[in-house]
Amino acid sequence: MATRTFPEMPTASSLLSVYASLSASIMIFRTMFEQIVPAQLRRYAVDIAKHYWKPNTSELILLFEEKDGYNPNEMFNAAQLFLSTRITRDSKRLKITKSMKEKHINIKLAESEVIVDSFEGVKVTWTYLSQQQKKMNGDNDDGHPFVSEKKYMELKFDKNYKDIIITSYLPFIIKKAQEVKIQKKVVQLHNLRSPHSAHFNYKQSVNLDHPSTFETLAMDQKMKKEIMDDLDLFVRRKEFYKKVGKAWKRGYLLYGPPGTGKSSLVAAMANYLKFDIYDLQLMNVKDDSSLKDILLDTSNRSILLIEDIDCSILPDRKGPTLPNAPRLNDPKFSLSGLLNFIDGLWSCCGDERIIIFTTNHKDRLDPALLRPGRMDMHIHMSYLTMDGFRTLAANYLNIHDHHWRFREIKELIKSNKVTPAEVAEELMKSDNVEVVLEGLVKFLKRKRMGDDENHQIENGIHDEEAEIREAKKTKIIS
Numbered sequence: 001m002a003t004r005t006f007p008e009m010p011t012a013s014s015l016l017s018v019y020a021s022l023s024a025s026i027m028i029f030r031t032m033f034e035q036i037v038p039a040q041l042r043r044y045a046v047d048i049a050k051h052y053w054k055p056n057t058s059e060l061i062l063l064f065e066e067k068d069g070y071n072p073n074e075m076f077n078a079a080q081l082f083l084s085t086r087i088t089r090d091s092k093r094l095k096i097t098k099s100m101k102e103k104h105i106n107i108k109l110a111e112s113e114v115i116v117d118s119f120e121g122v123k124v125t126w127t128y129l130s131q132q133q134k135k136m137n138g139d140n141d142d143g144h145p146f147v148s149e150k151k152y153m154e155l156k157f158d159k160n161y162k163d164i165i166i167t168s169y170l171p172f173i174i175k176k177a178q179e180v181k182i183q184k185k186v187v188q189l190h191n192l193r194s195p196h197s198a199h200f201n202y203k204q205s206v207n208l209d210h211p212s213t214f215e216t217l218a219m220d221q222k223m224k225k226e227i228m229d230d231l232d233l234f235v236r237r238k239e240f241y242k243k244v245g246k247a248w249k250r251g252y253l254l255y256g257p258p259g260t261g262k263s264s265l266v267a268a269m270a271n272y273l274k275f276d277i278y279d280l281q282l283m284n285v286k287d288d289s290s291l292k293d294i295l296l297d298t299s300n301r302s303i304l305l306i307e308d309i310d311c312s313i314l315p316d317r318k319g320p321t322l323p324n325a326p327r328l329n330d331p332k333f334s335l336s337g338l339l340n341f342i343d344g345l346w347s348c349c350g351d352e353r354i355i356i357f358t359t360n361h362k363d364r365l366d367p368a369l370l371r372p373g374r375m376d377m378h379i380h381m382s383y384l385t386m387d388g389f390r391t392l393a394a395n396y397l398n399i400h401d402h403h404w405r406f407r408e409i410k411e412l413i414k415s416n417k418v419t420p421a422e423v424a425e426e427l428m429k430s431d432n433v434e435v436v437l438e439g440l441v442k443f444l445k446r447k448r449m450g451d452d453e454n455h456q457i458e459n460g461i462h463d464e465e466a467e468i469r470e471a472k473k474t475k476i477i478s
């Protein structure tokens with residue numbers, strides 16, 4: 001029978017002597033390496049070794065620094081806005097800010113806060129970091145060196161998903177950030193004046209605190225929806241406008257008697273799209289060079305509003321021109337000329353622009369302005385209908401279904417030409433719904449019993465002039 005022999009086990013003393021001679025050899029090698037190889041070469045060799053021997057990490061880290069040189073880094077801002085939508089109950093430290101002009105409180109990540117997100121099944125980890133940096137050149141007044149803060153975000157993920165993150169996640173962040181920005185935007189109202197006018201500050205801006213929205217607007221529901229759909233389509237069509245080679249702009253002409261909601265509709269459009277309004281008063285425009293200066297000072301995603309264009313035109317009705325005595329007879333400066341001018345300007349430098357003209361007298365406008373293709377949509381704001389009244393009753397009186405007075409009111413509204421402004425005024429007269437509606441019924445009856453023009457209107461003998469005169473008499477707010 002074969003016997004198996006085992007190698008002899010090393011003794012402790014033999015192991016110790018091997019270790020001693022090995023460490024002596026390493027010491028000798030190290031001393032030789034340090035003596036023979038110059039320091040620079042040694043460092044280089046160590047770097048190379050580190051490069052190849054570093055643990056094989058599967059993570060990739062993208063850095064989003066606050067500044068790109070001296071310029072702000074848009075990706076940092078986008079990431080910050082985006083992450084404000086990813087704050088969860090697990091977040092431990094958050095930063096709260098609000099400026100005077102803002103209506104919302106901003107919630108942002110605080111330093112060292114970590115957020116775990118996932119995109120198309122890929123897990124990513126965000127960390128917000130900041131680093132104090134001493135500036136080499138110069139001291140503060142108190143003799144301490146300048147210290148600046150470098151803020152940045154780290155985005156960590158498995159490097160196998162680098163393509164998804166770069167080509168899909170980053171554009172997704174930009175898109176989401178844009179949405180948050182629009183949501184938080186406080187719509188501004190800018191009054192545009194000529195830079196050469198007597199007013200030093202030719203662009204005055206205030207927050208648009210007009211509460212009008214499409215929900216509160218009393219108008220035909222179908223027309224309301226049409227306008228909202230038109231606006232939605234417009235803002236979605238960036239690529240379309242580019243493809244067909246047209247300036248990304250849209251023009252609306254709002255016409256109708258005073259107090260029917262033209263200005264309210266403009267505010268509702270601005271609030272809906274979160275577009276600033278630039279109110280251009282043609283009276284203040286001296287010539288086309290100052291017009292150009294004014295227009296170049298307006299931003300994208302905005303509404304250029306020119307109100308009461310019928311009042312801006314010549315009384316002699318030779319043709320509409322911008323108001324300014326020496327130029328009155330200059331046919332180049334007509335409203336349709338103005339439109340051409342704006343078209344030209346916006347084709348080269350303007351995106352997502354809306355222009356709105358309002359008028360009480362559509363019939364007085366330059367036919368060139370009314371030609372198809374000039375203003376994209378003509379919106380007639382007219383007298384109150386029962387549909388519109390229901391909106392006002394819901395807003396002002398909180399009546400969302402039916403009230404026993406409605407049948408009578410319906411009849412009175414049908415046989416009357418009453419503006420939403422007039423009815424709104426009546427609805428504000430008391431806190432008591434019964435009192436208000438009784439007052440409204442009396443008002444509508446009085447109005448129906450009114451003067452000859454009212455009877456003319458009732459008998460169907462009315463023209464646009466009569467409509468205007470009628471509304472002007474009872475106009476509440478101009």
Ligand SMILES: Nc1ncnc2c1ncn2[C@@H]1O[C@H](COP(=O)(O)OP(=O)(O)OP(=O)(O)O)[C@@H](O)[C@H]1O
Nearest residue numbers: 217218258259260261262263264420421424477478
């Ligand atoms: N369609 C409407 N829906 C809700 N409120 C309205 C409407 N029309 C008028 N109002 C109320 O009447 C006020 C005046 O309306 P608005 O200034 O919008 O009328 P307008 O058509 O612009 O008048 P003008 O031709 O004189 O400029 C508004 O602030 C609002 O309270």
Ligand SMILES: [Mg+2]
Nearest residue numbers: 262263264478
């Ligand atoms: Mg108005």
